[in-house]
Amino acid sequence: MAENNPFPGENNTGHFWDDNLRELKNPPPRWWMIAFWASVAWWVLYAILYPMWPALPGQSDGENDFTRGILGWTSIKEYKQGVEQVEAVRAQYDEQIAEMTPAEIIEDPGLLQYTLASSKVLFGDYCAGCHGSGGQGNPGYPVLADDDWLYGGSLGKITETISNGRKGAMTAHADILTEAEIDQLANFVVDLAEDGEGSEAGWALYNEKGCQACHGAEANGVLAELPNGDIVTVGAANLTDSIWRFRPGGYESAKHTIKYGVNQSGVEQTRDAVMPAFSQQGQLEGKLSPQQIKMLTVYVHQLGGGQ
């Protein structure tokens, strides 16, 4: 064919039909071909360097279900290295925190920021279920973002609460007091909450029935104050402030608490008020470490600005 090419020098393939219908060669530019072969070379190189092919059926053992590549790179490995890096950074802070008291942490702005940021996760895992994601509380579970602390809001008291848990107790008075007395006491605590002053008759009944034994002589939940500022309390609510331990609060709610008490076994309608001890148990990975409790203490303390 090519010997008697009727169109010499035309760059055709030598294939003719019907005399002049012919196939031309139209090669792409050389740079294009270079780029093309360079891409092919790249993929070959890639297959050698990086994981690329799935393992043949029957050859995969779960771990090695793909060709490894001589660089040994995998995305999970890279991810783990990243995690290691982050942990190395965190370790510096964690080491410092381990040596310090919660009060010292609060004094150090950098460590405080670190503690607040990293305890947010802990708080979410262990505390938020009851106390709400921002410490806003839930019906039956105290608000942590306010300034009212049943067991004291000092750093020491908070550590104690998280570590050992708390369980309040209040006798059910339905059988002990008359309906009229319950009614009078309920009105008395509503008065206290609203203006901080109760009627003289109310105070008399309060003292006569022994309420002050737990709620204190001033009905503020404080039995005594220690020289270091900590208070002695059994966890009985402060009746003189406008925060109600059991929501919604007010007359009916107070009556219910007086009648059925708190954590009274055998009393069906009693109030529940139990916090587990976190130094012994934690739902996710066993109990909280002292370091975690320390950081949570700082976090909880700062939720409402500290006390």
Place this chain on the structure above:
Amino acid sequence: MSENLSGGAQPAGMDEIYAEAEQWHVNTGNETIHAKRISGRWRTIKWLAASVWLIFFLGPYLRWDGRQAVLFDIPNRQYHLFGVTVLPQDFWMLSLLLLFFAILLAVATALAGRVYCGYFCFQTVWTDVFTLIEEKLEGNPAQRRKLASAPLTAEKIRVKAIKHLSWMVIGFVTGFSFVAWFYGAGKLWQDFFVGNANAAVYAAVALFTVGTYVLAGWLREQVCFWLCPYARIQGVMLDRTTVVPTYDEGRGEPRGRMQKGETEATRTTGDCVDCNQCVAVCPTGVDIRNGQQEGCITCGLCIDACNAVMDKLGRPRGLIRYASLDEIEGQSVPPMIARPRVWVYGAILVLALSGIIYGLSSLAAIELKVLHERAPLFVQLSDGSIQNKYTLKVLNKTNEDLMVSVSVEADVPVTVTGAEEPIAAKHGEVNPGIVFVKIDRDHLDAESVPLTFVASATQPDGTEVQATRESAFFGPRP
């Protein structure tokens, strides 16, 4: 059909079409273009324009206030421009800057075609330098072609090796200088050669070295023909009034070589003597006498070449000259100022530029962000008052650490806790702080009360800086 055409007979008119096809030449780089170097006015201007690139090489060594004058510090997210430090938060200015340069390119193209390509584009400039080296080592275009087809001798290897090595060195210096803008020149010199710089630095330098070598050494005008998007869109930017290198057909045609014994008075040809000098000097291998075309980068070298020929012949210069199509065809050319394009482009340029100037001159020294705590939105305290919690973020854009005090302004009396001590704001960083605001129940007559947070600080030189932020205080329904 087949009977008619058998034996290669062709219908009338085909000859012309084939003749046209002869002319149709697409430069796909199969043949290296060895352009002749000559001196001239545009050549000089080309070097002057190219020398602006020295800033690229020398700029990183400029110092200002004890640090590199222009440093794009990516790891620390700080961009120093002489006295000003720009942080990522101010990056809206970058979009204006990009807009400015994009429009500048459009204006330049509309008015004078691809002047950017011809005089300033790094592809042109680097290729120019690379071919200069080639010429110094291998000789003029004829010698270069001869050497290319000559058998491989020790001498040829030596010359070629020196050439490729010097290309590589230029590529390396290019990459090194580029990285110096981001890494700091002094630090780069210290770290680079002892292996202390990070992988990104080495990768960038390697990429630039290879890229420069391949693009300016091997691909050259092929980049302009086939890779560069700007070269492709220029077609829509040119119009009949755009000034580009143009061959004055009316004057030049019919072209013809000088005949023996012919004088200026007796010649029957036009001004073009068909000496092909304009093609010989063209770095992209274009014959400008075929008219404006995709390969022409508006470098003006053919103008220099033709003017030199015209001078020799005693004919007036400007057979090839910068002219618009309208001008060549003898139509009236409106002055630049009367073209709407100039006004529209100009207005955008002025807008973008004033935006940048406004941005740079009003860079706030500190910025304040206030995030209101949402869970709980508010909290009732034991004395019955309502408390809200706010997370503050103070961005210190100055070069010094500042003590930033925060206060809260509102129409009702507020008590602020957490802001007694000023926030120690590290420079170039976002510094967090937590503030509690308390309002007495009696003063809350709406579910929300507007608050204004004010952050203020005194710089070491005594100037006061301030930032304010609106926020709101939320409480229960009154």
